[in-house]
Structure formats: structure tokens, C-alpha cells
Amino acid sequence: MEKDLPILQSRIHEALQDRQLQANLEKNLKRSSRGTQRERIIQSTPDWERLREYGRQVKEHTLGRLPEYLEELEKNVVSLGGKVIWAQDAEHARNFILQLIRDRDIRSVVKSKSMTTEEIALNPALEREGTRVVETDLGEYIVQIAGQKPSHILGPSVHLSKDQISDLFYRKHGPPKLSRAEELTAQARQRLRQEFLRADMGITGVNFGIADSGTLVLIENEGNILLTVSKPRIHVAIMGIEKVIPRLEHLPNFLKLLIYSASGQRISSYVHLVSGPRRPGEIDGPEELYLILLDNGRSRILSDPFLAQTLSCIRCGACLNSCPVYQNVGGHAYASTYQGPIGAILTPQLESLEAAPDHPFASSLCGACGEVCPVKIEIPQILLKLREKIRLGKDRKSGSIQLQKLAFQIWVWCMQRPERVAGVRRMIRIGQKILLRKGHRFPPVPFLRRWMRYHELPGFPEKTFREMYAEREGS
Amino acid sequence: MKVSIFVTCLVEHLYPEVGMATVRILESLGLEVDFNPNQTCCGQPAYNSGYPEEAARVGRNLLAVFSGSDYIVTPSGSCAAMIKVFLPKLLVSSPEEAVASKRMASRTYELTDFLSTVLRTDSTGASFPHIVTYHDSCHLLRELGIKEQPRRLIGGVTDIDFREMDHPDICCGFGGLFSVKFDELSAVMGIQKLRAIEKTGAEYVVATDVSCLMHLDGLIRREKASLKTLHMAELLAEF
Amino acid sequence: MSRSEILWRLRQASGNHPKKPLSLERIPLRRSDNPVDTFTRRLEEAGGNVFDARELGLQECLNRVLKKTGANEIFWEDPDVLVANSIPHQIRDKNAFEENELVCSSHPKGISTLPIVLNVRPLALRHIESAKLSAGSGRLAIAETGSVFFYSGRRRMRLLLGLVPNRVTFLDVNRIVGNSQEAFSSNLPLRKSSLISLISGPSQTGDIEATLVRGVHGPTGWHVILTDPSNNQSELSDSPSPRY
Numbered sequence: 001m002e003k004d005l006p007i008l009q010s011r012i013h014e015a016l017q018d019r020q021l022q023a024n025l026e027k028n029l030k031r032s033s034r035g036t037q038r039e040r041i042i043q044s045t046p047d048w049e050r051l052r053e054y055g056r057q058v059k060e061h062t063l064g065r066l067p068e069y070l071e072e073l074e075k076n077v078v079s080l081g082g083k084v085i086w087a088q089d090a091e092h093a094r095n096f097i098l099q100l101i102r103d104r105d106i107r108s109v110v111k112s113k114s115m116t117t118e119e120i121a122l123n124p125a126l127e128r129e130g131t132r133v134v135e136t137d138l139g140e141y142i143v144q145i146a147g148q149k150p151s152h153i154l155g156p157s158v159h160l161s162k163d164q165i166s167d168l169f170y171r172k173h174g175p176p177k178l179s180r181a182e183e184l185t186a187q188a189r190q191r192l193r194q195e196f197l198r199a200d201m202g203i204t205g206v207n208f209g210i211a212d213s214g215t216l217v218l219i220e221n222e223g224n225i226l227l228t229v230s231k232p233r234i235h236v237a238i239m240g241i242e243k244v245i246p247r248l249e250h251l252p253n254f255l256k257l258l259i260y261s262a263s264g265q266r267i268s269s270y271v272h273l274v275s276g277p278r279r280p281g282e283i284d285g286p287e288e289l290y291l292i293l294l295d296n297g298r299s300r301i302l303s304d305p306f307l308a309q310t311l312s313c314i315r316c317g318a319c320l321n322s323c324p325v326y327q328n329v330g331g332h333a334y335a336s337t338y339q340g341p342i343g344a345i346l347t348p349q350l351e352s353l354e355a356a357p358d359h360p361f362a363s364s365l366c367g368a369c370g371e372v373c374p375v376k377i378e379i380p381q382i383l384l385k386l387r388e389k390i391r392l393g394k395d396r397k398s399g400s401i402q403l404q405k406l407a408f409q410i411w412v413w414c415m416q417r418p419e420r421v422a423g424v425r426r427m428i429r430i431g432q433k434i435l436l437r438k439g440h441r442f443p444p445v446p447f448l449r450r451w452m453r454y455h456e457l458p459g460f461p462e463k464t465f466r467e468m469y470a471e472r473e474g475s
Numbered sequence: 476m477k478v479s480i481f482v483t484c485l486v487e488h489l490y491p492e493v494g495m496a497t498v499r500i501l502e503s504l505g506l507e508v509d510f511n512p513n514q515t516c517c518g519q520p521a522y523n524s525g526y527p528e529e530a531a532r533v534g535r536n537l538l539a540v541f542s543g544s545d546y547i548v549t550p551s552g553s554c555a556a557m558i559k560v561f562l563p564k565l566l567v568s569s570p571e572e573a574v575a576s577k578r579m580a581s582r583t584y585e586l587t588d589f590l591s592t593v594l595r596t597d598s599t600g601a602s603f604p605h606i607v608t609y610h611d612s613c614h615l616l617r618e619l620g621i622k623e624q625p626r627r628l629i630g631g632v633t634d635i636d637f638r639e640m641d642h643p644d645i646c647c648g649f650g651g652l653f654s655v656k657f658d659e660l661s662a663v664m665g666i667q668k669l670r671a672i673e674k675t676g677a678e679y680v681v682a683t684d685v686s687c688l689m690h691l692d693g694l695i696r697r698e699k700a701s702l703k704t705l706h707m708a709e710l711l712a713e714f
Numbered sequence: 715m716s717r718s719e720i721l722w723r724l725r726q727a728s729g730n731h732p733k734k735p736l737s738l739e740r741i742p743l744r745r746s747d748n749p750v751d752t753f754t755r756r757l758e759e760a761g762g763n764v765f766d767a768r769e770l771g772l773q774e775c776l777n778r779v780l781k782k783t784g785a786n787e788i789f790w791e792d793p794d795v796l797v798a799n800s801i802p803h804q805i806r807d808k809n810a811f812e813e814n815e816l817v818c819s820s821h822p823k824g825i826s827t828l829p830i831v832l833n834v835r836p837l838a839l840r841h842i843e844s845a846k847l848s849a850g851s852g853r854l855a856i857a858e859t860g861s862v863f864f865y866s867g868r869r870r871m872r873l874l875l876g877l878v879p880n881r882v883t884f885l886d887v888n889r890i891v892g893n894s895q896e897a898f899s900s901n902l903p904l905r906k907s908s909l910i911s912l913i914s915g916p917s918q919t920g921d922i923e924a925t926l927v928r929g930v931h932g933p934t935g936w937h938v939i940l941t942d943p944s945n946n947q948s949e950l951s952d953s954p955s956p957r958y
Binding site for chain 3: 027028029032033034047050051053054057058060061063064065066067070071080085086087088092136137138139142155156157158161162165181182184185186188189192193196197213215221222223224226227229230231241246248249251252253255256263266267268269270271272273274275276277278279281282283284285293295299300302303304305308
């Protein structure tokens with residue numbers, strides 16, 4: 001029966017049945033202290049709600065003037081000696097980087113964690129080109145050598161246990177077999193050092209692009225970004241166009257919003273402000289800086305004033321961490337670059353509704369995501385809007401959607417008058433009695449059958465409320 | 476004080492005793508309760524499935540039903556949220572309708588909110604000598620911000636042994652359409668809630684929404700567990 | 715061309731949006747009563763070490779750092795570090811001071827006396843890779859977060875900061891501001907320094923079973939020595955005026 005399930009449902013089923021994954025999610029997500037750290041620091045921040053409103057407003061304002069701010073950013077980056085490339089889609093972005101690699105004779109690349117590079121499927125393209133690509137963020141390095149995709153936008157290896165990582169390192173690095181997190185980290189540190197020193201190019205994402213100064217803000221804890229922009233002679237930074245913020249003075253509040261929400265830290269170990277390539281006379285740093293502004297569907301999302309708030313996302317991961325669906329199935333079940341609640345709203349919009357028609361339905365609409373979002377994206381409302389769009393979209397003529405629509409039309413007709421509801425109820429009672437006599441307990445209505453896979457049904461009450469109330473009044 | 480009751484379709488057809496308990500509580504506090512038989516549904520099932528127009532067509536009927544009501548009380552957090560938060564956004568086909576839906580929204584209260592905030596009472600005189608835990612229904616908690624009111628009322632029940640479960644605010648997994656489309660996941664979430672409840676040693680789990688309770692109850696019966704579900708109205712009517 | 719295409723699309727798209735001005739509420743900032751205390755507390759919570767030269771004296775602080783790190787050499791990012799923090803020093807061969815050379819001092823048995831004697835070493839990766847302790851100056855710091863700013867510059871090397879496992883930052887306490895708003899409204903030399911890094915403790919990760927591990931790629935040992943050069947007169951007398 002599971003084979004007939006749409007792809008998302010079957011991946012969710014696999015995830016729920018995967019005992020190792022369930023144990024890992026329990027330990028790394030549900031029981032990790034990250035959630036409580038976030039709660040603690042937010043509780044000690046009396047102005048948190050005002051900060052969120054600030055974040056929402058700045059983002060809303062910026063999105064309303066996005067072309068102007070991007071032009072300002074471009075002008076200032078260029079004035080600092082950087083180059084700006086506008087990439088309308090993934091292919092353009094990849095091709096630019098590949099051309100640069102050929103032109104500059106780039107043999108090896110070090111990368112820091114960047115969801116935009118996942119989005120444009122950069123690594124496979126570089127590898128096909130024969131370029132050595134090494135992920136330097138520990139979580140990304142782990143999934144890279146495991147041949148997997150990241151499963152969380154901040155903690156790419158959250159789906160793996162320490163033992164699995166230990167086995168992985170042993171298989172890929174050779175003996176000795178290390179078992180402690182400190183040892184495994186030290187081994188990665190030692191191996192990656194050489195990569196930072198030999199790489200010709202460093203590729204990073206961008207957390208915030210500051211329009212008025214042309215500064216690229218890169219946030220990290222490990223120090224791999226620092227090393228990525230130290231020795232390699234070229235720095236390529238790929239930024240989704242929605243990541244721009246107007247002024248440097250906005251940065252402190254956004255740092256709080258992002259970092260408190262992501263990990264509950266007061267600040268990350270490193271916040272880097274990159275302003276162009278190295279200055280003449282500076283002793284190290286990249287000689288060239290390329291900022292790639294990536295559209296890839298974002299301009300389309302921008303055109304709907306309500307849905308545009310999807311682009312406010314600052315990629316903190318708090319919605320993932322608070323989502324009971326994500327916590328139970330992990331990131332791979334989504335089979336898309338972005339996972340969790342933000343993935344559920346971004347994927348159908350960035351790609352197409354038809355590419356991810358079940359993502360917006362994989363939610364009980366509990367609202368935990370909207371509650372934690374530092375920039376107040378109304379994720380549950382967007383999920384509802386997408387549900388509507390899917391049903392009105394390209395697949396609207398499909399059998400199942402037509403049937404569902406008919407069911408709701410009947411339901412509406414019924415609900416217009418209490419007498420109609422009473423009539424339907426009488427029919428159900430009669431139908432139930434007939435079926436009982438024939439030995440069936442309940443009608444083989446599809447949704448009822450699904451319900452009964454896991455739930456026992458209680459009896460259908462003899463009387464409705466209004467019948468009981470009327471009797472009481474009568475007596 | 477006159478109060479109109481909005482029983483909600485789930486309560487009316489599947490849990491009528493919850494509606495009767497609500498009436499009993501309000502009357503015991505000296506209120507005059509009115510039940511307008513023209514009421515059917517607030518439109519929520521359609522709204523959550525991506526049919527906002529259909530939801531509006533159904534929810535619109537409530538405007539006439541409750542046009543003369545000063546207070547509308549309902550034993551459902553999610554239906555109260557529908558009326559208070561979402562119908563005002565949907566029912567805007569004319570300026571008059573917009574005004575009417577806002578007015579209806581401002582006069583609607585979920586039961587525990589009404590008792591605690593409007594009537595300012597923490598006790599209905601109920602007595603319930605059992606171990607009880609409380610589940611925060613999502614719409615009640617997050618759309619309406621109602622968290623303390625139910626707890627205060629539970630605290631006002633004599634002889635009750637109230638124990639909080641770990642993370643009472645995690646979704647039970649029902650989510651309407653979600654429980655059918657993603658039935659396995661919905662059941663997993665519900666079972667996790669049952670495990671959290673069991674840790675408290677509670678005999679009863681109480682909530683303000685029969686949708687959550689229906690889901691948990693179905694899972695409990697399948698497991699043949701001894702835990703029992705109870706609606707807030709039923710608890711508070713134990714006098 | 716991609717640029718005009720994208721801009722055209724964006725203008726169409728944002729044309730639908732009601733234009734919202736940026737009239738932002740000023741969110742009140744908490745002022746800490748004692749920035750130095752707050753700075754110390756926050757940095758120590760994050761796994762850094764803070765030594766106060768105003769109380770312990772410069773020599774004692776340096777010795778503690780040397781002991782903690784097991785280093786017997788210090789690689790100075792810039793001789794200016796010693797000047798700016800009034801650390802008595804001596805350059806062995808003033809003429810040998812080429813621009814792109816590593817400046818170091820040797821302390822096989824800790825620091826017995828000041829002034830610190832500076833040597834140079836050719837700028838070769840192998841020296842940096844084998845170094846245990848580098849030293850720099852904090853040009854600006856934030857109390858609220860226990861952070862110090864690094865500005866890249868003519869001599870201030872990123873690789874020295876990033877590769878060497880321990881770093882000691884001399885921080886003039888008068889350069890500590892209360893919170894990040896103050897820091898980012900001051901005139902950060904964004905046009906002069908292509909990299910300005912705000913550093914708030916040792917490098918760390920939680921990528922393996924959410925276990926906190928300190929010491930990943932950036933420095934594992936993160937030390938700050940608090941100074942107050944404006945008050946520091948006594949030890950200056952022997953230093954030659956450092957001109958090179």
C-alpha cells in the first residue's frame with residue numbers, strides 16, 4: 001500500500017520507520033539543548049517582540065524597494081574593488097563559476113556552508129569539471145564525504161549519530177577509529193587545514209549584504225570562513241537577492257534576531273564584515289571578490305505582496321527546530337534543498353507548485369513555526385494560501401482534486417441550512433444500520449478507512465446536541 | 476447576562492454532552508443561555524484545506540445567527556479562533572459585512588476565556604478527585620493566546636490533582652485534513668503525546684477542543700489504554 | 715543580459731507592493747554598569763580567558779598566557795600591538811625590519827623581564843603552521859557580547875589569526891563599548907580594512923550529536939589581556955621609540 005503513496009508521504013513513511021534516524025533525531029534535535037538555550041536567551045530579552053517587529057518592518061520595507069537596494073549594494077561593492085554578477089537562475093550562476101574556474105586556472109575550491117550553493121547544485125558541476133571541492137564546515141564536510149545531502153539548514157549532519165560519523169571517518173580516513181566528538185573534530189580540523197592552504201578559490205554564502213556600505217556579512221562559529229577568505233586568491237560569495245539589508249546600523253538587531261533564534265547564543269564566535277577584496281598593501285586576503293546575486297525564482301515570489309514575506313527569511317532554522325513534523329521525519333524526507341516549515345513554503349514557490357504539491361499539506365498548522373520566526377513570517381497563513389493555489393493550479397483538473405472540490409461544494413450546501421445537516425445525519429444513521437446488519441461496522445469511505453488505520457472509532461451518538469437541548473427545554 | 480452559545484458542528488454531532496455541559500456551567504453561574512438553532516458551522520474545515528471562499532460562504536451564516544448577541548461562547552478554541560481571527564479577514568464582501576464580522580469577532584469567547592476573563596471566575600464549583608493533565612490546543616494557544624485561563628480553572632476544581640506534562644504545547648497531530656493525508660505521521664505525533672501524558676500518571680487528559688480529544692481518544696482505544704479524554708466543559712460541569 | 719533582466723523583473727514585482735517607509739521604533743538599549751566586568755563575564759562564559767594587566771601587571775598576564783598555551787614564542791601580528799598597549803619592547807635589528815616579515819619574540823622560560831625583544835622571521839607558511847601563540851590588538855570591543863574586533867591591514871594577517879591555535883588580544887579597556895549598536899554606529903574602517911571580524915571566543919561546533927566542541931578551525935585558545943595604556947607610565951621608560 002505504501003508504494004501507492006505520493007512521494008512525500010512515502011519518504012515520510014520511510015523516515016518514520018527508520019529506527020536509527022528516529023534515535024538520532026531524538027538525541028540531536030528533540031533532546032538537544034539548543035531549543036532551551038533559545039528560549040532562555042529570548043526570555044532574558046524583554047524587547048524580543050519589538051525586535052521581531054523591527055525585523056519584519058525592515059524586511060518588508062527592503063523587499064518593497066529591492067531593485068534600488070540591490071543597485072546600491074552593487075555600486076558599493078564595486079567601489080571597494082569587488083565584482084558583481086547577476087545570475088537569473090541556477091544555470092547562470094553555475095556557468096559563471098565554471099567559467100571563472102577555467103579562466104583563472106582554479107584547481108581546488110574550499111567552501112563554507114551555503115544553502116544557495118546547494119540550491120544551484122554547484123558541487124556536482126564543479127566535480128564534473130575536475131575541480132577539487134572540499135566542504136569545510138564540519139557538518140557539511142561530514143555529509144560530503146558520506147555522499148549525502150544536508151538535512152538541516154544550519155546543522156547539516158543532524159540526522160547522523162556520533163557512531164555513524166565515527167564509522168564514516170574510519171572508512172574514509174583510515175585508522176585509528178575515533179569515538180569522541182572532540183577527537184573526530186580534531187581529525188577534521190587537521191585534514192582540512194591543508195585544504196584551506198592549497199585552495200585557489202573560496203566559495204561562501206552571505207548572511208546579510210549591506211547596501212549602504214557594500215559589506216558582506218558572514219556569520220560562523222568554526223572559523224572555516226575566516227580561513228576560506230584568508231589564503232585562496234579568489235573569493236566567490238553567492239547571495240540570494242533577498243538577503244540585502246539597507247544600512248549597517250540595522251545589522252546589530254539582525255544579528256540578535258538571527259543568532260538568538262538559530263542557536264540561543266548571544267553571538268556567534270565570528271561575525272565577518274567583508275568589504276571588497278584585499279586592499280592594496282594588505283598582507284593577505286583574496287585578490288578578487290565576486291558577489292553573485294542569485295534570483296532563481298525569487299523575483300517571481302516578490303510579485304505577490306502577501307507571499308513576498310517568504311523572502312524575509314534570514315535562514316535561522318528556528319522553524320525547523322520547533323516543527324513537530326520536521327523533528328519526527330528529519331530533513332531528507334522533504335527531498336528539497338530547503339526543509340522544514342520554510343522549505344514547505346519556499347520549495348513550491350521557488351521551483352513550482354507541481355514540483356512540491358504535498359509540501360504545504362504536510363503540516364497540522366500548529367503554528368509553532370510562525371511563533372518562533374524572528375521576522376514574523378506568517379508561515380501557517382502562507383501554507384493555507386499555497387494549499388489554495390495548488391488546488392487552483394495546473395493540477396486542478398485532476399480526479400482527486402475535482403472530487404475533493406465536489407465534496408466541499410456538497411458540504412457548503414449542507415451547512416447553509418441546519419435542516420440539510422439533519423437530513424444528511426439521518427441518511428448516515430440509516431446507512432449505518434444497514435451496514436451493521438450486513439456485518440460491516442462503517443462505510444468504506446476512503447478518509448474514514450485511513451482514520452481507522454490508527455484510530456478506534458467510538459459510537460455515533462444517538463442524539464445531537466440540539467435534540468438533547470430541545471428535550472431539556474421541553475421537560 | 477444573556478449569552479449565546481455556539482456549539483460547533485463537531486460537538487453538536489459527535490460530543491453533544493460537551494454542549495450540554497457548557498449550558499449547565501453557564502446557567503449555574505446565573506446566566507441566561509440562548510441557543511439559536513440556525514447555527515451550523517464556522518467554516519474552518521474548508522478554510523484549512525485551501526477553500527477560503529467556501530469557508531466564507533458557510534461562516535457568513537453566523538453573522539445573521541449572532542447579530543443580536545452580546546456574548547457568543549463556544550467550547551472550542553479552534554472555532555473561536557476561526558470567528559475571531561480568520562472570518563474578519565474573509566467576510567469583507569461589503570463594508571457592512573466587514574463591520575459585522577469584526578463585531579462578531581469581538582463578542583466571541585472560547586469557554587475558559589469567557590469564564591476567566593469576562594466573568595472573572597476561577598471556579599464553577601466543580602469537584603473532580605482524579606489525576607488530570609492538560610493539553611494546549613494549538614489554535615487556542617497560538618492564535619488566541621489563551622494559556623493561563625484553562626489552568627486557573629482547573630486549579631479551581633476541588634480535590635483535583637493537576638500535573639503538567641512535558642511540553643504540553645506540542646501539537647497532538649490532528650490538524651484536520653493532515654490526520655488523513657499524513658495519517659501515519661499524525662498518529663505518531665498523537666502517540667508521542669500519549670507517552671508524555673502517561674509520564675504524569677494522569678487518569679484524564681483535558682483540553683478545550685474535541686478535535687484534539689477525538690484524535691487522542693481514537694488512539695487510546697486502539698491501544699486499549701486506560702487513559703480517558705475529557706473536555707474542559709465536562710470537567711468544569713462536575714458539580 | 716542577466717542584470718537588466720533581473721532588475722526589470724524586480725521593478726515589476728516590487729511595483730505591486732505598497733511602499734512602506736522605514737520609521738523604526740528605537741528599541742531601548744540596556745546600559746551595563748560596568749562594561750569591563752560584563753565583557754569579562756561574557757567572554758569567559760564563551761570559553762575565553764581574560765587577564766587584567768591593570769591588576770596583575772603585564773608580565774604576569776603574559777606569563778599566564780604562555781603557561782596556558784605551552785608556547786615559548788609569540789608571533790605578533792604587528793609591532794604596533796606593543797606600541798598601542800604600551801608594552802615595553804626592543805627591536806634587535808631595526809634595519810632588518812622588512813615589511814612582509816613575521817615579527818616574533820622568544821620566551822623559552824616565560825617572560826622574566828620586560829622589554830620584549832622582537833625578532834623577525836621570513837614570511838613562510840611553515841613558521842605560521844608551527845606557531846602556537848599569536849598576539850594582536852583589539853581595536854574595539856563590545857561588552858555585551860564579550861567580543862573584540864580584528865581589522866585586516868597592511869601587516870595584520872588573517873592567516874596568522876586563523877591558523878595559530880592560540881591567540882592573545884591586548885585590549886585597551888577604554889576601547890570597550892557597551893553594546894553592538896554603539897560599535898556598529900562608530901566609524902568602523904570598512905573602506906580601509908577588507909575584513910573586519912568580530913570575535914567572541916574560541917572556535918566551536920555542535921555538529922556532532924549537538925555536543926559542544928571547542929577548537930575547530932579558528933583559534934582554540936582565545937585570550938584577552940586588558941590594558942590601560944593611558945595609565946601605564948612606569949614600564950615605558952626603557953623603550954626606544956619604535957620607528958621602522
